[in-house]
Ligand code: ANZ
């Protein structure tokens with residue numbers, strides 16, 4: 001007899017139990033069947049699922065079930081991105097060990113996922129904060145180290161005072177910390193970096209291998225990598241018997257240079273200040289600029305400031321003597337840290353010249369139109385024009401002139417064509433507790449030494465103080481810090497920083513293909529069968545973080561012979577946000593609708609059907 005009323009709780013509970021007992025969604029490699037790997041970005045175990053999760057996982061579940069019904073051998077796993085700051089903050093606030101807090105949250109969220117009836121192969125669950133996982137994260141650090149891709153270097157790094165740790169460039173959004181929105185400052189520190197810049201060119205080129213990715217994400221990565229071609233060339237400084245190099249993407253404007261602009265960190269400044277009556281003024285200015293935030297220094301609206309050094313340099317194209325200024329708008333870690341100032345060609349230079357009464361010379365005119373300085377109100381930045389006032393290049397079309405001018409610099413030996421990237425190396429050290437310890441030992445005789453593979457994992461100590469100030473909490477555990485050098489046996493100390501959690505999430509999709517392997521991070525054959533991920537689903541907020549780091553990881557692993565493909569995710573779907581009353585659902589706005597409430601009222605099928613039909617997957621969904 002057909003029941004009049006649908007009773008989701010009885011029906012769903014029955015089948016969820018059946019699936020669990022029969023391991024209905026468990027899969028194994030089967031070379032006779034075509035495979036399909038369907039994956040949703042794994043969650044951070046914050047404690048409860050939100051509607052964004054429900055949407056993300058419902059979309060993935062539909063694809064996985066559909067492909068199963070079509071006869072594919074479908075891998076559809078789930079796990080936990082479980083290292084990171086919230087666990088540590090809970091420890092500080094409520095005095096709960098991070099591990100306990102995390103595992104309890106995972107238990108609760110697992111229950112919620114199961115109540116949603118999602119078709120996961122739970123036997124492959126991975127949890128990044130567990131030893132059987134982070135052992136391999138450390139193993140990968142060692143692999144990168146051995147390949148020369150993990151290096152320790154001293155540099156000015158992004159520091160968040162609220163989170164009490166350094167941040168990667170990708171984690172600084174408009175000058176602010178991605179986690180807490182606090183303004184980021186610069187600090188000189190010696191830190192571990194992954195050399196993602198070694199792969200800049202390939203990461204850019206291989207975007208073409210990804211027709212199944214949204215154009216928007218590819219454009220964001222393209223711009224983040226920021227490849228440009230230009231000329232690097234040198235100006236002589238007669239008074240110092242030295243030279244200063246600039247990088248320009250507009251060599252066609254070389255005859256319009258009227259000043260030289262240095263970053264406040266430029267190494268030449270020290271020499272410029274020797275026996276210089278303006279030394280105090282220059283140093284005070286540099287000091288002030290260095291304390292300005294990244295936003296203040298780079299925003300197009302912020303005031304362009306500088307100080308004249310009293311020293312001159314010579315433009316090799318024209319023989320013209322120009323003033324050397326120290327400025328706040330030239331970045332020290334891009335190009336050469338020095339810019340040839342062309343007020344008529346670059347708006348920043350225009351504003352700077354206006355402020356300090358520096359001369360302007362017109363050298364580029366729109367085609368067929370004479371440009372008079374008196375009539376100009378801003379720089380002419382168009383990429384179309386003709387050269388004037390440019391010696392032998394006068395009358396030339398600007399793109400032809402670019403190449404001719406670069407030829408001249410190369411022929412006369414004062415310059416060279418050069419490719420530049422915006423992308424910087426990935427800073428992976430964190431002065432935080434809840435992460436995978438960096439497996440390095442510092443020995444007074446041997447220097448930096450890798451912890452031998454058979455001694456991994458380097459376990460997180462538990463006798464720590466969480467409020468250690470600017471150093472990592474790991475440094476407060478005497479037992480952790482002191483050790484013997486694996487090479488010579490001398491008393492040594494351990495690295496006390498942990499790894500950026502984005503490193504843990506850069507390879508989790510590989511581990512699902514062989515989640516219980518204790519000899520290797522994964523078996524090559526299994527991984528090559530399942531990988532790459534055929535359909536990945538997640539939020540656009542990871543466009544240049546997780547999605548770029550994972551691409552980098554796979555390329556390094558391919559070069560190390562561990563995987564046989566170039567890209568981790570063949571197709572990507574970035575699902576839209578779930579919003580309510582026009583705003584993102586969030587605790588702080590008090591507009592959160594809890595999945596549990598919907599589940600208990602209407603059941604999983606209704607909840608999932610609603611969230612799938614209410615809007616196309618890529619679009620925002622108004623609850
Ligand atoms: C002279 C010039 C004239 C420029 C002109 C532009 C227009 P992309 O495309 O991002 O590579 N630049 C170089 N190094 C810099 C630094 N460390 N800080 C700030 N600006 C820097 O940009 C390259 C251009 O950005 C370079 O070309 C340089 O200004 C500036 F009409 O040189 B140009």
Ligand code: ZN
Nearest residue numbers: 160163177180
């Ligand atoms: Zn922060």
